[in-house]
Amino acid sequence: MSKVPNQTSTTRHAIVVGSGLAGLSAASQLIAHKTPVYLLERSAKPGGNSMKASSGINGAPTKYQPGPPLSDTSFYDDTVKSAGAALSTATKQRESLISTLTNSSSGAVSWLVDEKGVDLTVVAQLGGHSFPRTHRGAGQTPPGASIVTTLLKNLNESPLFHLETSCVVTDVLKTGDEVTGVEYSCGEETKVLNGPVVFASGGFAGDAEGMLAAYRPDLAGFPSTNDPRPGSQHLLTHVGAQLLDMESVQVHPTSFVDPKNVSSPAKFLAAEMLRGEGGLLLRDGKRFVNEMLTRKVVTAAVTSIPATDSLPRQWDVLLVLDEGVYERTASHVGFYLWKGLMRKTTVADLGDGAVAGIQAYADIVAGASVDPLGRETFGHWKLRDVSPDSVVYVGRVTPAVHFTMGGVVISPQSEVLDKAGIPIKGLWAAGEVTGGIHGDNRLGGSSLLECVVFGRKAGDQAAKYFAEHARD
Known part of the structure; x- marks a missing residue:
């Protein structure tokens, strides 16, 4: 039973829950259709985890990719391969969602660039991808922050847009078979909003004592790149939503271990594009994995030996960049250096065997030998003759809980589906709160893409529904 609210708005709005990129994309489309929008955010500042995204957004084919125009035709196949064994369940549903994601990716990049003015002209190849397709800007601002701040600025210029922060949705309201609004709390005050609802409230990777503990108890003790806050899928199952892939949790292989606070359970992500642009991973002075494989495979290689530290559970792996990689990623590395997460040093500082280990990699990059680990792309690595005095940029990294692939089931039109596969009237969802798209492993760059494609x-759909019910 819901509490009696202190305030109830009799005015109907389209309601968006969550101000990450999925919520902002949904709100942008609603405003484009002249629909009044009320956006609710539980944090004090908008942007969610999307604000932190550092590698970019996938798109294929686009005019910014290298090679002949329209030559990247493998995005769908790469995504299916990455999803892994999960495709054996709800196969048609997943394939439809993946098809929508990948086929809409070029349009998503075009929308951000051509309509919103976001710079996405730099393209890199990340792990699990067979072609460079992860777009970011050429400037100093990371892609997530660039996209989010641009959309927020545009939205705040509209009189139809209202944002309320530090407010937690406590109930989704339903009359008969139709969602009619939400109840939410701001401090001691409880309010109600009426209208169709778009849920874009994110995943549960930071819910260590709640949903994460329930679905993946084996990850107890792992650090996380997420803020500690509860998941919100239960609000949607309460009105009949179906869940999928809740055990599929992505552990990112490279989060920084801050030398000033080694035991902190909260980690800062080491962007995957650092490896995509040529960076390598060393353990005891030697490479031990193809750095361009999927996050799941690289994580498994790191965790194949006992952890170095027990609380939090973390490993001792070095992420190493040369001057060529640094030049390509200077905006990111400069920030990591400033934060103290990376340091500029020489190979001699990396311990016994590092000269030989890095030289072996340099020989592979130069084409003098074939990588026994199978890596075939090396970004912008340019160091050839490795000596103890060779300059490198290095940081200690460890796996951390990063992303939850599971959530509520949606249609290709972002409708939230009930247990019978029927859309719940008046309710849509997008972003990490949903499940079924990524399966066992999400490709880097597809989180921002998912937010734009399904958020839009x-x-x-919510704008159309709002217009059709305006006379109700």
């Missing part, structure tokens, strides 16, 4: 579809 949710906004379009």
Whole structure:
């Protein structure tokens, strides 16, 4: 039973829950359709985890990719391969979602660049991808922050847009078979909003004592790149939503271990593009994995030996960049250096065997030998003759809980589906709160893409629903 609210708005709005990129994309489409929007965010500042995204957004084919125009035709196949064994369940549903994601990716990049003015002209190849397709800007601002701040600025210029922060949705309201609004709390005050609802509230990777503990108790003690806050899928199952892939949790292989606070359970992500642009991983002075494999495979290689530290559980792996990689990633590395997460040093500082280990990699990059680990792309690594005095940029990294692939089931139009696979009227969802798209492993760059593709579809559908019910 819901509490009696202190305030109830009789005005109908389209309601968006969550101000990450999925919520902002939905709100942008709603405003484009002249639909009044009320966006609710539980944090004090908008942007969510999307604000932190550092590698970029996938798109294929686009005019910014290298090679002949329209030559990247493997995005769908790469995503299916990455999803792994999960495709054996709800196969048609997943394939439909993946098809929507990948086929809409070029349009998503175009929308951000051409309509919103975001710079996405630099392209890198990340792990699990067979082609460079992860787009970011050429400037100093990371892609997530660049996209989020641009959309927020545009939205704040509209009189139809209202944002309320530090407010937690406590109930999704339903009359008969139709969602009609939400109840939410701001401090001691409880309010109600009426209208169709788009849920873009994120995943549960930071819910260590709640949903994460329930679905993946084996990850107890792992650090996380997420803020500690509860998941919100239960609000949607309460109105009949179906869940999928809740055990599929992505542990990112490279989060920084801050030398000033080694035991902190909260980690800062080491962007995957650092490896994509040529960076390598060393353990005891030697490479031990193809750095361009999927996050799941690289994580498994790191965790194949006992952890170095027990609380939090973390390993001792070095991420190493040369001057060529640094030049390509200077905006990111400069920030990591400033934060003290990386240091500029020489190979001699990396311990016994590092000269030989890095030289072996340099020989592979130069084409003098074939990588026994199978790596075939090396970004912008340019160091050839490795000596103890060779300059490198290095940081200690360890796996950390990063992303939850599971959540509520949606249609390709972002409709939230009940247990019978029927859309719940008046309710849509997009982003990490949903499940079924990524399966066992999410490709880097597909989180921002998922937010734009399905957030925009949710906004379009909610706007149509709002207009059709304006006379109700």
